[in-house]
Amino acid sequence: MHDMGIAERKHRQKQALRERILEASRAIVMREGFAALSMRKIADAIEYSPATLYLHFESRDDIARALCAEGYDQLLASLAPHAQIAEPQARLRAIAHAYVAFGLANRETYRLIFMEDPSYTDSALGGALAGGASSEAGPAAVASEGANPEGGDAAFRLLIDSIEELKAAGRVSASAVSQTWVEALWATLHGIVALTLTCPVYPHSPVEKLVDAAIDAWFGAPDAQRSRRA
Amino acid sequence: MHDMGIAERKHRQKQALRERILEASRAIVMREGFAALSMRKIADAIEYSPATLYLHFESRDDIARALCAEGYDQLLASLAPHAQIAEPQARLRAIAHAYVAFGLANRETYRLIFMEDPSYTDSALGGALAGGASSEAGPAAVASEGANPEGGDAAFRLLIDSIEELKAAGRVSASAVSQTWVEALWATLHGIVALTLTCPVYPHSPVEKLVDAAIDAWFGAPDAQRSRRA
């Protein structure tokens, strides 16, 4: 019955190599961009032959998808702390800033997930958003931690619930569709990141100002609650 | 002195071939995406040898840049008609819708200009935006026509002036920085287009609703002036 222990060790070793492959891949993508990621380069980096990679991943695309899932988990993890802010508008503002900050601090990762191939975006989100088209239901189930089962959906819920709270407080028109607002807000944040990454002359304004201006425009300027820069 | 006429004809022929190259390139990009654009494919399409291409363009990148400039002119041309709308908010709304519509109708072109390589974006805008950092000056010099000298700048001015008009009319807070608002608005529109192109599950809301919601949030809902859908 030692076989099971041996099998287990082998499994661990296999997982370890898989991790090394992803680690090396991430390094290459961050350093040279996704287009420069090739099986040979990865193999060189981990000092294995190219053929070995195919024992752990089906293809280059498979590796890219794994990188996306990893990166998306990191993104969620960097947003999670702000989910506990009590005041809904401050919460939205903090999440918005964190989202943009992540995108700018992890350019190539962000690019890979959201600006490369639709199928990459898909595998990052894990098809979460495609699930229930329920736009207006359920209390805040804040459970965006670690791994990524329905993670995208959870993040989306969090935003929608924040807007619902603002609606209940009369700070957002009752006739507004929360789903639409969230999508528009996401578009704004993505636009700020994406344009900063691809358009050399954008923006003249600091990104923090852009985010604040957007939040203010959508949800009203805060009533002398937090420190704001002129 | 016939030489000049001959030289002229030769020049015209050279220009014609240059156009055919770009035409074929555009077709390939629209059909198979930019990644699939290769010198051999272009040569096959126009029934010339690959070597000939290098008499008209320095490199593949050079062709890409030319395509960008072309595409950007088309974008400006599709926005231009709406510049004549008198009411500033309706003008902004119309331009916003036209911008998004262009991006969705010319996916690969839009991708090439704004989502591929910073240097492509650069050559499309012709360094226009980099020019004067003047944020608040000058009346509406509506001259975004045909070719593209300072075209990007002109489009930017048009938006800024519209916002200035709204400010003067008291519909936008006087303390707002027009430059920042324009950049945020652009980010929103770009985000809507970019996410629709790369994120398969985005959006659940129709893009027209997203654009309208954004314009309403930024500049207030119109006072029973135009037809709006519920």
Next chain:
DNA sequence: GTCTATAAAGTGATAGAC
């Protein structure tokens, strides 16, 4: 100006030995 031919360097992926 246009061609043929080819250089020089990559690519992803696989068969089969060990």
Next chain:
DNA sequence: GTCTATCACTTTATAGAC
């Protein structure tokens, strides 16, 4: 599991004949 060796291609770009 891991390797060597290689297939079958792709790419951009250029030299030199015509």
